[in-house]
Amino acid sequence: MGRLLFMLFSLLFAAGVAAETPSVATLDSGDTAWILTATALVLFMTIPGLALFYAGLVRSKNVLSILMQCFAITCVVSILWLVAGYTLAFGDGGPVNAFIGGLDNILFANMSEESLAGNIPESSFALFQMTFAIITPALIIGGFAERMRFSAVLAFTAAWLLLVYVPICHWVWGNGWLAQLGVMDFAGGLVVHITAGTAALVAAIMLGNRRGFPTQAMPPHNMTITIMGAGMLWVGWFGFNGGSALAANGDAAMAMLATHIAAAAGAFTWLVAEWIKYGKPSALGAVTGMVAGLGTITPASGFVGPGGALVIGISAGIVCFLATNYIKRTLKIDDSLDVFPVHGVGGILGTLLTGVFASNALGVFSGQLDISILQQLGIQAVGVVAVLTYTAVVTYMILKVTDLTIGNRVDDEEELMGLDLVSHNERGYDL
Numbered sequence: 001m002g003r004l005l006f007m008l009f010s011l012l013f014a015a016g017v018a019a020e021t022p023s024v025a026t027l028d029s030g031d032t033a034w035i036l037t038a039t040a041l042v043l044f045m046t047i048p049g050l051a052l053f054y055a056g057l058v059r060s061k062n063v064l065s066i067l068m069q070c071f072a073i074t075c076v077v078s079i080l081w082l083v084a085g086y087t088l089a090f091g092d093g094g095p096v097n098a099f100i101g102g103l104d105n106i107l108f109a110n111m112s113e114e115s116l117a118g119n120i121p122e123s124s125f126a127l128f129q130m131t132f133a134i135i136t137p138a139l140i141i142g143g144f145a146e147r148m149r150f151s152a153v154l155a156f157t158a159a160w161l162l163l164v165y166v167p168i169c170h171w172v173w174g175n176g177w178l179a180q181l182g183v184m185d186f187a188g189g190l191v192v193h194i195t196a197g198t199a200a201l202v203a204a205i206m207l208g209n210r211r212g213f214p215t216q217a218m219p220p221h222n223m224t225i226t227i228m229g230a231g232m233l234w235v236g237w238f239g240f241n242g243g244s245a246l247a248a249n250g251d252a253a254m255a256m257l258a259t260h261i262a263a264a265a266g267a268f269t270w271l272v273a274e275w276i277k278y279g280k281p282s283a284l285g286a287v288t289g290m291v292a293g294l295g296t297i298t299p300a301s302g303f304v305g306p307g308g309a310l311v312i313g314i315s316a317g318i319v320c321f322l323a324t325n326y327i328k329r330t331l332k333i334d335d336s337l338d339v340f341p342v343h344g345v346g347g348i349l350g351t352l353l354t355g356v357f358a359s360n361a362l363g364v365f366s367g368q369l370d371i372s373i374l375q376q377l378g379i380q381a382v383g384v385v386a387v388l389t390y391t392a393v394v395t396y397m398i399l400k401v402t403d404l405t406i407g408n409r410v411d412d413e414e415e416l417m418g419l420d421l422v423s424h425n426e427r428g429y430d431l
Helices: 002-020 029-057 060-090 122-143 150-173 177-181 189-207 223-245 250-278 283-297 306-330 339-357 360-365 373-405 412-417 419-424
Strands: none
Touching: 029 060, 029 122, 029 223, 029 283, 060 122, 060 150, 060 419, 122 150, 122 189, 122 339, 150 177, 150 189, 150 373, 150 419, 177 373, 189 283, 189 339, 189 373, 223 250, 223 283, 250 283, 250 306, 283 306, 283 339, 306 339, 339 373, 412 419
16 A cells, blocks of 8 residues: 555656656657748749749740849849848847847858757758748849849849848847737738838839830730749748748648638739729739739738638738729839739738737637737837838838949840840740
8 A cells, every 4th residue: 555655656746747847849740841841832932933923924025034033033042041141030139139130040050950940940940931031032023124134133132131131030030129019920921022012112113114114015925924823822822821830730721721712812802803994804913913812911821710811812902903003003103013012012901900800809700819909900000110111211222232333224225125135145935
């Protein structure tokens, strides 16, 4: 009897000690497999997805230049992310951590096969975040398509990544001041879409309109490859939003469901709006609405349910459609591939609506907030204003420097000839 009591006491004591022992992070193979898959999907969004989507929208004499810019940006950003981008975005910056990360992980110096970020390898986390850093400056090229020097594109991309993307990424996802404020951005409404959209608008204004805009018609030269690219973006966005859960769990599944619903709602709403306004729905309108829905749901995707996603997608189709027409037809700004009205306006709209549809006051939308809608809306608005203002000012400064040192815009004769021949001495088509 005494031995039995002693054994029982020992087991209870051991259980109590185990309960008090802090859990040690261990690698989860399922989560790791999902993040590796999501990483490939996000890279697939840039090349070939975005590359084909944009390439089909420009004139045939510039198709190769768009493909080359996307490809080269992928290379430049990958190298810079390794050298300093990752550590500045996600490192511990010490006294200045609210604004920028530290330099401890330059060239991934402290990363090994055993290093973990949560329960996945740190190498997989760094690579996943690298693909976000790649697609963001690649989105911007739609604002200056068909008229910017290739050398200026590369110089601008390098400076913009380090001076705009990296600090804002740290503010929101690297435990910077916006994260500490409580801003909600699940997969990049602030970090990706508002930054890219704002930068594209600034670039379009600074470089000026293409020759002939807006009086000369400049229709897409190949809608077939644009729709192919759009399909790749839609599929890749499952990794973009679902992967941002950083785990293979219900959060990732709900983010993917919300993503799909918003894309479908955005596309259908846009083509209906075109049908009403112009008499016929277009393939261009459908794919543009799809991208608007995807960009708008991005910040909210892990925080809202299917109902919220439906409302956000419909809102994106209406608001981004109106914004596109206003910028092109009223302001006559040649944001060539509609980066600001689709990504910028969509990012703003989605970031603000996150504060609405993630609220527990709207439980039908699977809300997750414990504070009031107005409080969270205020926090979201601070994030929008801060990111938009910082991006606009620094982008302007970078473009001024590249213009003074390299020259941003090709001359009139080169623009007339087309950037395929001028920049690369090749043709996209040899028919």
